[in-house]
Structure formats: C-alpha cells, structure tokens
Amino acid sequence: MSVIRFTGRSVVFRPRSLAVGAGCALLALALGVLAIGSGDYPIGPADVLSTLAGHGSVAQDFIVNQLRLPRVVTALLVGAALGLSGALLQSLVRNPLGSPDVLGFTQGASAGALVVVVTGGSSLALACGAVIGGLATGGLIYALAWRQGVHGYRLVLIGIGVAAVLTGVNSYLLTRAQLMDAARAVLWLTGSLDGRGWDNARPLAAAMAVVVPVVLGLGRALRMIEMGDDAAFALGVRVERVRLVLLACAVVLASFAAAAAGPVSFVALTAPQLAKRVTRAPGPGLLPSMATGAALLVAADWGAQRLFTGHQLPVGVVTGVLGGGYLVWLLATERRAGRI
C-alpha cells in the first residue's frame, strides 16, 4: 500500500491496482481506436485520433464520429458498467459467482424488454422495459432474501431460483411474439452492439454519472463488509444500509447496460475475477474491474465484427464463449488447487 499525505489529509492506494487499472483503461481506449479504424473503410489509428480531435476530412469525420464512435463508446460504457456491477455483487455476496447474469437481474431486464417486444413497442420503450424489468427483479430478490438482513448465500440461491423462473417466462414471451418481433428479440437477447448510437449510450452514461461516485464513496465500507457482517458492524459500518445501496447500484448498472446492448453475458462474471488475479489484491477492485470490463467488451465486439468475414456475430456470442470457457478453466484450476 502507498500513501499520499497532504496537510492532514491522506489517501491510500495499491500501486499495482492503480497500474493495472490505468493499464486496462489505456488498453480499452487503444482497442477502441483500433475498432473505430477497422471496417469496410479502414482508417489508421493516427487519422482516427486526429479525426476525433476534429481535424479529419468530411468523410472521415462522418465515418468516425457518426458511424463508429457511438458503437465503441457504448461498448466501453457497457463493459465498464458490467465490470463494476460484477465486482460489487461478488464482494457483496462473497462469492465469485455473484454477477447480474447468475443472480437473475439480467434475466429480469430481458423479461422487461421482451414484454415490450411482444406488445410491439419502440426501441426506446424496449430500453425502458429492460431497465424497469431489471430494477423490479432486483427489488423482488432483495425482498425475498430479506430475513433480518440479507446474507450472501441466501441472495445467490434466491437469485438463481428467480433467474430460472424468468428464463421460463422469457421463453414463453418469445413464443407469443410475431415472427419478425421474435427475430429482433433473439438478436437483442444475445447482446449486440450492432447499430448502437448515442441514443443507447446516453442513458447509460447518465446512470453511471450518478452511480459510480456513490459506489466509489462506499468502496471502503464494502472492503469491511468482505470480512463478514459482524466484523464490518464492529468497525462502525451500517452493513444493511450500505449493502442495500450498493446492491441497488449494481442492479442499476446491470439494467442500464442491458438496456443499451442487451444482456451481454459473462462480462460481469469474468472482468472482476481477471482484475483480481492481475492486481493480486484481496477482493475484486472496483476501478480495475471497470477498466477490465471495458477492455473485454471492446475486444469482444471487435472480434465479433471481424472473426467471420462478411458475417457479424452479436458480441454476446463472443463474450459467452470466451467467458464460459474462462469460467470452466477457473473452476478447474480452483478445484485442482483444492479450494473447491
């Protein structure tokens, strides 16, 4: 740990976590520049940067700032939101399986979106439906898990149960949709950044502008809760209040991310675990998880566009395959190390 002290004030940080966080953030931005530059009309990274700064030709300006930048910004924001949401949930439930897709928040957002699809609503209505569905599911799971406070394992078990129910509901909703709507819904359900514009990025950016400072402000209390409710309580943390606020933040982040890009799977699960292994810090770090999530999603989206020429994959397919593979590897190594 390192300390900066200045006139009676002091700030603590882990140099390694800071370096990893900054490194991943830079990596995410660099990947973003590469992603903007590649496509049917390739643009070099230097040109991309100068165009972003407002010095490009009219054609370049249109392609970079109008067509490709919104998609990359959406990817960065969604990745960061999912990474942070996963880091929060994994700390709160003290379980590396704590992530919005395991606990049912993502399925709730999907259900909300599907209801809108079935009733034939607009894209805006679909995004609203996703947010409302995610938040309602979060509230439901919290209420069901409440028994003189909410404990981690109870939240995981109830979350898994609710997720299973919602998966069934979602399948049912799909059968009720018209063929065209069902195709649109399936694409949305795999998570896709195709055709994402500022309209998709803006609500998520606004939500993050509110939620991220709250989360960072409570980050130290979260570290105490990792030691158990009793220990945190003894240190003067209002455990239940902090947990409720942070849980709400995690649900808001996951819901708005789903509204922007659909339920992109496994980013929330893997980003904090990757960040934790690279930073070697106790517990998933918040900022490194955000940066890792952003880098992961931009990289996955770039791969989704390029892996099969002439055929774009939804980004959720790539994160699902990569994330699922990573999870299996993680479980296998943990088992070999005798931890599970």
Add this chain to the structure above:
Amino acid sequence: MTTNPKTGTEAAHAMESRAESRLTGNGLTLAYDKRTIAENLTVPVPDRSFTVIVGPNACGKSTLLRALSRMLKPVSGSVLLDGQDISSLPAKKVARTLGLLPQSSIAPDGITVAELVARGRYPHQGLLRQWSEGDERVVGESMAATGVADLADRMVDELSGGQRQRVWIAMALAQETPLLLLDEPTTYLDIAHQIEILDLCAHLHEEEGRTLVAVLHDLNHAARYATHLIAMRDGKVVAAGAPNDIVTADLVEEVFGLPCRVIDDPETGTPLVVPAARARKRAQL
C-alpha cells in the same frame, strides 16, 4: 421486574452501578424472530473489569454479547454506552469506543496480516483521511502487543489457528477502543493457544486498562481470568461477581446441572471446578 416503586436505597444502588459502568444492558428483552432468548435482563459491565459471561449452551450468553455490541436490537430495554442509548449513537462513534471480536470473521483471500490489522482503523478514518501517521503507529503497536509483528507481511490464510486469532485481536486493538467485547475467542484452539489468547486478554486488561467482556465456554478458564463473572442460565443471570465470591459447587450445579467439587487452583488460588466422578453422579440420578 417489579411493580413496586423502587425504594430509596435500590435507586441509589442503580445510580451507583451506572456511574461505575460505561456499558450497561438495561432491562433487555432479546429475541430472534419470535423466539425469546432473555427477558428483562439488566447487566452492568464494571469499568476496567475483565468480565466473563459463562453458562450452558443456548443460555443466551452470546445473544447478550451481541446485544451489548449493538448487533442485535433488543425487543425492549436498551444498552447504555456512557449513559446514552447505543442505538441512537452514530455507528462510527460507537466503533471508536466499543470494539468487538466476532466469533467468525472472513479474511479476504490474499490479504496480509498488516493489511488486515490496518482495517481496524476504519472508524478513525474518512474519505479524505485514509491513513495518517497515527494509524500507522497504532497498527504497529497492536501487532507488537499481540506478538504478530513478525508476521506483518505474511498472508493471513497461511497462518495457524492461534496466529490467526491473534491477528484478529490485533485488528480489534487497532480500533483503539477502551471497551472490547470478545465472542468465544478461544473456540477451535488447542489448550496451549487458548491459554495464550487468555493471557493476552489479561495483559490487555491489566497493563492497558481496557474493559474486556468475553463469552467463554470453559468455566475454569473463566474463573481463573475473570475479575467479574456473570453466570447465566435460560436467559437469566444466576449470579454475578468476583469468581472467588460466587463460584461454588451449588452454583455450578444450578447453572450447568453438573455435580462437582470446587477446590482452589494450585497455580492462582482461583476456584477450580472438578466434575464429580461417575459413581457419585449415578448416585444422584
């Protein structure tokens, strides 16, 4: 407890005991959900004492400790800290006066001893005051007092049970509270480590003048180390006072249902409970 108005002397007594006690449980009724554990329990913790709560399983001793540490909200009655209802005080302020070593805490994986002990400084810190020179000094002192200074850079999950318990005590010490509650601090430790932890507690009590309240399972340990013993059964305090005054064969029989003899501990002169041989127990059945 009684419908009669308090007599003058009783009221004076109550005032007196409150004046000597920074931490008091006052008319506590404690329950989990609907199950009532204790009713109308009044427990003053004498200042600068090493108070030990003993009793058979499920007598409510841990529940009482949880209430005293404000982790369990009483159904009725109140816990007074320096004369004020503890539930009305700011959480961090309480945490600067009253420390607690919970029965089970989780060491985050990959955390070092020094980092874990440093977390005990949380109630003294803020967003802009995260790590002062004072914090650093106190953490060093806490590790020295518990004999874990040499382990500062070791991972907590690599340590033995006894070492780990000393690290958690060091964290509680780093909180710098005049009052420290310990919930079964010797559970899961072998006899040598149990004595080591209790010696450490006695040291903290005698040399540093802290008030300690511990729940212990072993009556002999309690009688040897406590300056103030509280014996509980079925949610009621059966006896409270200095071990030499209250520990008798009758009391042990009443509290634990165990026929025994009480002799003087040859090492310390404190009461030593020797359970009766099988033949005598059978005769009593």
